[in-house]
Amino acid sequence: MEQFNRNITGLTPSASIEFMAKAKALQAQGLDVINLAGGEPDFDTPAPIIEEACRQMRAGFTHYTVGQGLPELRARIARKLLEENAAPYDADEIIVTPGGKNAIYLAISTLLNPGDEVLYLDPAWVSYVPMIEAAGGKAVPVVLRYEKGYRIESAALEAAVTERTKLLIVNYPNNPTGKVLTRPEAKILEQFLLRHKDVILLSDEIYERIVFDGNTTVSPASFPAIRDRVITVNGFSKSVAMTGWRLGYLAAPRPIARQTYKLYQHSITCVSGFIQKAAVVALDCAAEIEAMRASYAHRRELFFAALNAIDGVEAMAPEGAFYAWVRIEKGDMDSFALCNYLLEEAMVVGVPGESYGSGGAKCVRFSFATALEDLLEAARRMKTALDKL
Ligand SMILES: Cc1ncc(COP(=O)(O)O)c(C=O)c1O
Structure with a gap:
């Protein structure tokens, strides 16, 4: 008899949760990692x-x-x-x-x-x-x-x-x-x-x-x-x-x-x-929700300007949600290799686009529900790392 339900053994773990865990582990070692892998508002509950x-x-x-x-x-x-x-x-x-x-x-x-x-x-x-x-x-x-x-x-x-x-x-x-x-x-x-x-x-x-x-x-x-x-x-x-x-x-x-x-x-x-x-x-x-939305809108503006100033990077401004879905055309790296490179070289954590399916080739997802100074610092570090390629 099989020990486990094969519908469950066949599942792959959640890529975003895995990359979040990777970032947390590095932070626990005292490394200055900017974690943009998660999908959660940085505000307190109202x-x-x-x-x-x-x-x-x-x-x-x-x-x-x-x-x-x-x-x-x-x-x-x-x-x-x-x-x-x-x-x-x-x-x-x-x-x-x-x-x-x-x-x-x-x-x-x-x-x-x-x-x-x-x-x-x-x-x-x-x-x-x-x-x-x-x-x-x-x-x-x-x-x-x-x-x-x-x-x-x-x-x-x-x-x-x-x-x-x-x-x-x-x-x-x-x-x-x-x-x-x-x-x-x-x-x-x-x-x-x-x-x-x-x-x-x-x-x-x-x-x-x-x-x-x-x-x-x-x-x-x-x-x-x-x-x-x-x-x-x-x-x-x-x-x-x-x-x-x-x-x-x-x-x-x-x-x-x-x-x-x-x-x-x-x-x-x-x-x-x-x-x-x-x-x-x-x-x-409604007022609290609108204040959070307006804050995301402000961060989106500045983060996207900084991302699009990087050579080889194209970030389409999202119409909704709080993710930067960024296309990075650099060498032959797939999105997993790109994310590992950004983690090692820039200490910035994103989620590989291909974990969202084949439509995510060459893309990386970064959350901008994060403090503005971290977003701008992440963009600076990514520029330095990507300019080396
Ligand atoms: C597209 C989408 N649907 C559903 C959820 C589930 O959210 P929750 O279970 O926290 O309500 C998420 C959370 O990341 C999501 O991104």
Whole structure:
């Protein structure tokens, strides 16, 4: 008998977590490493959220909660989705999860049977493929091209779809490219779903509140013709600097939510009650969210100017999220070799573009949710290192 589930033994570890660990290990040795590998806001969680969590803890709100999430939180999320995203979901179609990551995992695990195919847009966040494979599915990349600005094209989706395609996963604003979902591209997704009636769309909108230059990103669930086949995932980690609280949610058409909730009951039980209470406050922290967004916008401006001043480096300003997706044309190095070179020569840590798929060739992802002086120092060091090549 095999000792382990082969869906799990076949998984590769998360590249971004590995590079973050590498950076932490070097920092622990006392080396002056600038870690731009992570994906987390450097702000503290806004005070009103912390105060509410403490208040609820003191009030004894520390026991199991029953159901898909506290009714007042699910009602507030439903209002947010309607008002901010034009995405109509009822409160009973919402499940509050420990992080957006878990929401995606639950949805994928609920939907897939062995051999079912899942389309995802490449470059893609590092966890979709392992989650699909852990559930016994087959991950099928739809490779978007740097040269075409990573825009979605109908022909690429059509070339990848088969009668086994169960799910299509999209993520906007995108990690790692920083693209938002424009209305014409959202229309392409809508038309694709209308042509392929069995396909479900999972829209990961975790960076939704972090957009620049007046850009907005479209929620596919706002299209009435497909709403009944769209799962929307969002959370609190990125928008309100709550990564460590582990709090997210999915909104899914009722039949999908009902099945997903069964897996939730048997694997999670609930998200801490005092955290859910604090989440209600977080959804009203518009001013705090805007202050963080404005700060990212300022850093983006200066960091990108410094990066683009380096010979052989091209950094497209992202429309959303907080990543610099940088193309480096230097010699024959692939993105893993480039990242190792930058780590050794410049003590700057980024994540190799190819860990996001073949669409990430020659690219490196750097987070700019980091202090401005570190970003500028990182760009200076990278210039010195890259000019040697
Ligand atoms: C694209 C994307 N989706 C989902 C997540 C999950 O975030 P969390 O589980 O912290 O809500 C992340 C985190 O890095 C992400 O980058």
